[in-house]
Amino acid sequence: MRPEPRPGLMDIVPYKPGKAGEPKEGRKIYKLSSNESGLGPAPAAMNAFAETTPILEYYPDGSAAPLKAALAGLHGLPAENLFIGAGSDEIIALLIRAYAGEGASIVQTRHGFSYYWLAAKAAGSEPLFAEETDLHADVDKILATVAENTKLVFLANPNNPTGTVIPASEIRRLREELPEHVILVLDGAYAEYMEDESYTDGADLVAESIADGTENVVMMRTFSKIYGLGGLRVGWCYAPRAMIEVLDRIRSPFNVNAPALAAAEAAVGDQDFVKRNREHNRRERDRVRQRVAGWGFGIVPSHANFLLLHMRGDSPEARAEEAAEFLAFLEKEGVMVRAVGGAWLPEHVRVSIGSEEANDAFLRAAEAFVEGRVQ
């Protein structure tokens, strides 16, 4: 008899990454399926990465002290309250392992980021889904979903794959009305794209939870989006000291590799790039949105580096069918976008905002699709 994994593990559907496409002769592939940077990696990060090649025999600095210091300086946060992970994905998994685990539950919104519930299942925890209102997180519904055994609530703001944002006042209300023993994890993967003055990434609530002794808020960020370092896997969080000490006990000793640490540290120092990327994203998102809206697709108001398109048919079935046809057609044209049926959005398609060239390729292919030039 072959060895069996823990019960429940084989029920997990492996995370489906955005398609990268099969390169075919003479055809360029445009990957707009994983919300990656529209301007590539931060140039300073590429240089720092290259400089690590002669020292690859050494283990990385397990404490990640220089990167923490750089982040602390940029964001005005205490370095001792920062934790660096191999992508924020690792931090999600560690938080669930540490604070939920077998027999516990976590809460996320219906169309929230899928790795929250996948990581929960991997740890033997039950994911509970709070329904949304018009594709926006709804604080009352989140609060009503929290169960006796709920240990963590995950909320991405802006959310992926919807791109929607809820106001800071609502997030504050969520924190105030959650039972004190439930940890609120605020995921700011797309925070750098926000231009609204009243937006906060949640760092203020983490600080308050430290000051008032509740110590129950975490704010997560990533280098995979605006910094353009998805391939290196670096994320971080700001959390109460007690939580950092827990995460440090259960992470692997050298969880983030040396080139990734060096590149991320350099990227923090390249805020001009971040600004350029934010401006590029706003400009290109507006351009793509206007063209796509002109073809009759519904567009969910996005605050991030992607657009969620609602197909045009007059029934859910017709819209789901058009989504499948649209995805297949774009793929044939070498433009990879994201199916979001797995996030309970079968009538939608998510398109990342890429370089001007990639966005042009998407618009060209989408225009051919709507004009019926489909073979």
Ligand SMILES: Cc1ncc(COP(=O)(O)O)c(C=O)c1O
């Ligand atoms: C909301 C959200 N959180 C976390 C992540 C994971 O990011 P990372 O690459 O840092 O693991 C993503 C990636 O798509 C995301 O959209």
